[in-house]
Amino acid sequence: MQLLNVFFIYLSSLGTLSLADTNESTLTSRQILPNSFKPPPVFKNVHLLRNINLEKGYARESINVVVENLDSKPQDTYFLPFRAESIQKIGGLEVRDKKDPEKPAFKSEVVEYDPNSSTQFYRVTLPAPLTPSSQLTLSIIYNVISDFTPLPATIGQQDKQYILHKFSLFVPSAYHTSKQKTKIKFPSADVPDFTSDPERQGTTFNYGPFEDKPAGAEEEASVRYEFTKPIIHATLLERDIEISHWGGNLAAEERYWLTHMGAPLSAQFSRVQWAVSQHYPMPNSALKELKIPLLGGSADAYFTDDIGNVSTSRFRSTPREANLEIKPRYPLFGGWNYSFRVGWNNNLDRFVRKTNTGSTYVLRVPFLEGPKMSEGVSYGKVEFQVVLPEGATNVQYECPIPLISSESSSHKSFMDTLGRTTLKLTAINVVDQSRDQDVIVTYDYTLMAALRKPATIFGGVLAVFVTAWAVSNLDISIAKPT
Template sequence: MRSSTLFVICQCSAFSSIAAGSILSTPLSSHQILPDNFKPPQVFKNANLLRNINLEKGYVKETVNVVIENIDAKEQDTYYIPFKAEAIGNVGGLEVRDKKDPEKPAFRSEVVEYDPYSPTQFYRVTLSTPLAPSAQQTLSINYHVLSALAPLPATIDQQDKQYLLYTFSTYWPSAYVTEKQKTKIKFSTADIPDYTAQPLREGKTFTYGPFEKNPAGVEQEASVRYEFTRPITHATLLERDIEISQWGGNLATEERYWLTNKGAHLAGQFSRVEWARTQHYSPPTSALRGLTLPLQVGSLNPYFTDDIGNVSTSRFRSNIREANLELKPRYPVFGGWKYSFKVGWDANLGSFLRKVKKGDGYVLRVPFLEGPKMGEGISYEKVDLRVILPEGATNVLYESPIPVLASEMSSHKTFMDTLGRTTLKLTAMNVVDEARDKDLIVTYDYPLMAAYRKPLTVFAGIMTVFATAWGIGRLDVSIAQP
């Protein structure tokens, strides 16, 4: 076990320089290293727990509503959520809120330890107000797990149905004693040929339990195999650039995707005849045929290119109500195939940027993600978001709607810049398309003098050229005057 984990880590470091390569589990940073044999103090118990697993998309989405009770003598505010070491690298978007008061900001939650040798890893949730002894609180825990679904059989024919296998524990792996719990799974289809652990089956829903009195850390493995004849669209990397031009009043967005389909591979080779034949009635298929990007209303000048130029198979429908960019890859992307491309568009800056009434401050509000929106969902292993602010912007602050792994300030030098533009780079791992609806807020200061820097530089440059030309014109280079 240890050696194999170590191998994975080594591989990661070896490949980390490749931008589009697999960044499976780049170590999540940690502020506090806990000892190897750490056990969360048994100060809570889960009085009641309902776990919902949603398998309607190409990734696993879990919602756990749990009533926790402080069984300690003192008031407590630290709740631990355990994950298996091999799974924690794929967990993303973990968010814990007070179920009773969902308007309040989410509790602080972070990975507390990343020690690759420990079989169990923890998220630590800090409650905003400590829980008094024997008081109860209802938590709503949301997260999604990427790469947890495996096609079985792993290779299928072009027109075959695709089945996915999902293995999980019917008990929610908790660090505390659970009095009572129930697990529900929701599918997108009723075609579920294989499953274990005798659930209660109602149409597209499975229910396990209720289970009584589960001790901490206990698990019961179960698996389901269900039909999912849709592509499992996965971006190994998304680079998203948001560039602000305060002079031009323009917000330019460019996104570079490295997509792959994690569905079942083709058993044989791709057959165009068969593909063309089925195109007339477009049956469900595991191949990715197209992507729809609903952009902000008012977006314009979209482009869709890849490494070898413009892709002519895109369509942009824009009107007052919507601006949909419909993309079609050059070829259908079957399981195991890859497709990388680049899209970009412009938008009026006015609807995203606001000037603070006093001083030189500005507030920018942009969606964290604007990627494809599809029924089967799309997951991103790594998202690099760069917000390129105007040259000379200072005092940059941001508030991210989803957990950010790293943030970095740098300078981006482009069109006739002298200093370079202030750039905020945010890196997030294991993101899913739900982040589309969440906004990133960035504030910065942009003094007036910074705005006039470039016109003055260009003016000086052109004057220099003229002066030089004039000077050269005055030179006399003839050998002898006749």
């Protein structure tokens, strides 16, 4: 229970932060709510539409709801309830104004809550209080990571893979809902088992409409559907970005701890069956290849694992696009793991620009790159690190991804004196749909700071020559006794 409470404290740190030059980790404290807490019934869900997309190896849920203020006073706090065992799997929660999606997302945070409670809450703060009897259409989107159960639990090497997904027909809500519907999108029409009685339209199930459901109403349902694809999950991704102004280079390296979360094999792996399946179309849920699209102009790509360099890779790069295709040393079946690293270089001018005033630079780089697969990729934890030039000061950043921690430290490398300022951002429950979201880092880098490295090199070389000259002029001969 104590571990769960610590998790909620971490997850509550969201938004844009500024970092000083010294080491620090910023976490925001929240009000702890008692076990008996219930959101005040100041809102009503007039109409709610829920979409559950199961086409990838993680569930993506989107809820469009028309909210009305029932209170006599303006209200600006909307609560989203989740089961305690489910909230740890929620990632990328985002709430916006459905009618004006270009505006920034609303502030959303996990409320510190009594860990003994079976229900936990996200607290959404509206940008402006909603006046009495007024309505607002909310767009709520989030991902649910590692929430699938293979059924059957084990399969043969050439069997289809089926996944069991449990959900509630009624959207869990802290408020009364007048009317709601639930839609589920599957990767195929092969859905052999399901509860309730949905309306089937190809690869989509429709439930409802349901009317006049009180706050907290739930009705458990489940579906079992075919997903004969790898369920790719990185328990940890360490992504490093190193900036060199003197070399005009941006070096990226990513270290993955990958696992296949699908159904394990019911028998020993057969190399013969695997070789046959490469020439004939057979059901197969193994991961045999990863495709990593990179930005145009990327160069010097490499791919290594725990043993060493892996030659079964292909890298193609043009000024407009670049692609890295890699094959693990062995196919990954359910329950199998594989750790590796990839890296590449790129021209710094594509990512860094200098402002018109002062010595301030702006770095814009994707928070996530990595594999882009049709079945999707999820990440349990992402540690994103930016190593800035030595002498960089006044470091600030903007990150669209909800973070659990951030810190600034010093990193020493070749010919450094005081060390390079390093920014480290940590997020959990991230999916590959975050590839298009950029981190913006601003920092000051003066001419004196830029000259520090060549001055250090010059001083080092000069010291070597002076030492060599001084040693060469020493008289070390043995004089004859007089």
